[in-house]
Amino acid sequence: MSALPLETQPDSVFGGLSKRLEDLKSSGLYREFTPCSYLAAEPGHAMHQGRRIQVWCTNDYLGMSQNPKVMEAQIASTRRHGTGNGGSRNIAGTSEAHVDLERRLASWHRASRALVFSSGYVANFETLSTLLAAVPEAVVFSDSLNHRSLIEGIRASGNPKHVFPHNDVRALEELLSRYDIERPKLIVFESVYSMDGDIAPIREICDLADRYNAMTYLDETHAIGVNGPTGAGICEEIGEHRPTFVQGVFGKAVGTTGGYVAGPDTALDYVRSHAPGFIFTTTIPRSSLDATRHSLDVIQSSEGGELRRALRENAARMRAALHAADIDFIDAESHLVPVLVPGGERVKRVSRRLLDEFGIYVQPINYPSVAKGGERFRVTVAPFRTQRQIEEFVRALRVCLDES
Known part of the structure; x- marks a missing residue:
């Protein structure tokens, strides 16, 4: 069997995808992945490019992966x-x-x-x-x-x-x-x-x-x-x-x-x-x-009940801190705290600055996960978070929002 001619090789066959990817990037909808290696000894923290950072968007709501x-x-x-x-x-x-x-x-x-x-x-x-x-x-x-x-x-x-x-x-x-x-x-x-x-x-x-x-x-x-x-x-x-x-x-x-x-x-x-x-x-x-x-x-034990209680209390503390800082968020019924940062490019800029300057990682959520104009951060506040950490997170977020 003869080899495929050069023009049918993958780079040629899928060449049209490069334009689509460029369009995705120019629209601000290209997804960036942030590598982070969690530190079991320090719940809520991870290593990113040699730096120790805080992660505020994990779905590990109770910290059980590090229990x-x-x-x-x-x-x-x-x-x-x-x-x-x-x-x-x-x-x-x-x-x-x-x-x-x-x-x-x-x-x-x-x-x-x-x-x-x-x-x-x-x-x-x-x-x-x-x-x-x-x-x-x-x-x-x-x-x-x-x-x-x-x-x-x-x-x-x-x-x-x-x-x-x-x-x-x-x-x-x-x-x-x-x-x-x-x-x-x-x-x-x-x-x-x-x-x-x-x-x-x-x-x-x-x-x-x-x-x-x-x-x-x-x-x-x-x-x-x-x-x-x-x-x-x-x-x-x-x-x-x-x-x-x-x-x-x-x-x-x-x-x-x-x-x-x-x-x-x-x-x-x-x-x-x-x-x-x-x-x-x-x-x-x-x-x-x-x-x-x-x-x-x-x-399923009483320990789990205490973790659930602490999760709800921390979510309430986060909402109170966001309200005091005049940061727009959805006052949800659940443990999730959606912080509204409209604008695809803006939410990405704020996220990048939080990471680069404050060592805080929170993933921008944009279209198609949410409607255009409804961009946000989905903040989670695990039971191990302290009041001081919550206040520091909100202060950093306020700075980045004001200067973005």
């Missing part, structure tokens, strides 16, 4: 079981820890079954795309601010869908009322929306689901570990257990890696048996799963 009990669990498991499982769940990759964790998650969410995936994104995409494709007549009703993983899972299924205005129960009911009561329906929404920090009207949506014979798929990603008496999320906090499916992750407040879906046994057994992203991918290592189990031990 000594969790770290020791992973180290001990690695020594005993090794660094990987060697295959997919189907081929020698299902450990006893998988089985135990899935049983535990199902019980936590009062569900018949739970299924662990390699990430929260994969959990959403594979579950929705697989189940919906199996019921092509099912109509999907999706909140307008749903995460990309939910959007893509719905889109990949090809099912008919409606996008309803964010948290608008009346609009959702109007859409549901258009369909016969026997028509299969699925309402897809989140409990805590990460960009605004607001919370869905879960009870009202479940009431509509009952009234119109619909199933519900609730993404509790940003509430797992953070809300509820044992950290099971907003549903546990408000005593609402009607959602058909509940999705959660380990990579945020739990401090490890992976995601899961809890729900009906038959539906999730079908996903287990048919979802390509579950069947054909290498599984999470046993050591990480053991760390997850120990993290849940902490989260």
Whole structure:
């Protein structure tokens, strides 16, 4: 077989992408990644290009990734079981820890079954795309601010869908009322929306689901570990257990890696048996799963309750400090503190100056994650943060905003 001619080599074939990348950069929407290596001995700090910096945008809400009990669990498991499982769940990759964790998650969410995936994104995409494709007549009703993983899972299924205005129960009911009561329906929404920090009207949506014979798929990603008496999320906090499916992750407040879906046994057994992203991918290592189990031990205990209380108190302290400094932010219901810095270029300038001059890293959030003009920082204030650190962060932010 002869070699490909020069003009068909990758640089030539993909040459048009260079222009698109330049357009992305000139529009201010090119994503910059900031390498930071966390320091377990100094929670909230990391090394960046040889400098010690503070990180104020991590999703490790409770600091569990640096919890000594969790770290020791992973180290001990690695020594005993090794660094990987060697295959997919189907081929020698299902450990006893998988089985135990899935049983535990199902019980936590009062569900018949739970299924662990390699990430929260994969959990959403594979579950929705697989189940919906199996019921092509099912109509999907999706909140307008749903995460990309939910959007893509719905889109990949090809099912008919409606996008309803964010948290608008009346609009959702109007859409549901258009369909016969026997028509299969699925309402897809989140409990805590990460960009605004607001919370869905879960009870009202479940009431509509009952009234119109619909199933519900609730993404509790940003509430797992953070809300509820044992950290099971907003549903546990408000005593609402009607959602058909509940999705959660380990990579945020739990401090490890992976995601899961809890729900009906038959539906999730079908996903287990048919979802390509579950069947054909290498599984999470046993050591990480053991760390997850120990993290849940902490989260579900009184120690976890103290961490949740401290997280909420620190979020309130941050809001008070921002208010005193006349910095615009969304006074959200959750632990998240969105600080508004309109302008794609401006939010990036402020972020860069905070890092370069003050050793503070907070990632700029811009389009398409938020609408143009709604650029912001999503600030998180972990339990270990001190009042002094909060005040220093706000002072630095005020300086950078004033001079940007």
